[in-house]
Amino acid sequence: MKKTILLATLITSAIAFGQKGSWYLGGSTGISSIITHPRSIISKSASWSFSPEVGTFVSDRVQIGLGLTLNGYRNSFVPANILDNMQFGGRIYGRYIFGEARFKPFAGISTNYLGSTSTINSGFGSNGRLNTFNVSLNAGFAYSVSPRFSIFGSVGVLGFTHSRAGSIKKPDQISSSFGFNAPANRLTIGFYYTFCTGKGVE
DSSP, X not given: OEEEEEEEEOOEXXXXXXOTTXXXXXXXXXXXXXXXXXXXXXXXXXXEEEEEEXXXXXXXXXXXXEEEEEEEEEEEEETTEEEEEEEXXXXXXXXXXXXXXXXXXXXXXXXXXXXXXXXXXXXXOEEEEEEEEEEEEEEEEEEESSSSEEEEEEEEEEEEEEEXXXXXXXXXXXXXXXXXXXXXXXXXXXXXXXXBOOTTOO
16 A cells, blocks of 8 residues: 655745846745555655755846755654665756747756765664765746746756765765766756846836
């Protein structure tokens, strides 16, 4: 039996849509929970995420931004053990927006760094760490609901990821991947609201 509860909330961000000199704040947050019952073991997992960001339009078509990423999850295997994981990192991104209509496609590039620590509690306990660096090309859309409100959707199309994993008892393991399925090429969606306008926005 599998029961899934998903609650995802997108915080409004501030953006002056396509206006030079505009600034925005915002981000996204999400919570999810999954329970499974394979045979005699009960598996429970819960995760949460919070990703604030700030950025500006350096021209009417070029947007740059800086964001933080904070994630956490817990996997419980009854009666076995509990896995806790915490992730923290940041990203820098740039986008070029096409068109003049309310619906505008864009292409961009982003650089992400994410560090994580994990702890397994199973009577003796063990700790691990994982550091990941990613560069990806992405594409998406921006839809202007009003001069101050917009919606963005973005998905990675090509990326390079380099990661280093290690623990107290094991040597570090290094891996790299490149391609259309490289990690961090996931779909992201955000809502945006102008707090500091550029030219021509009231």
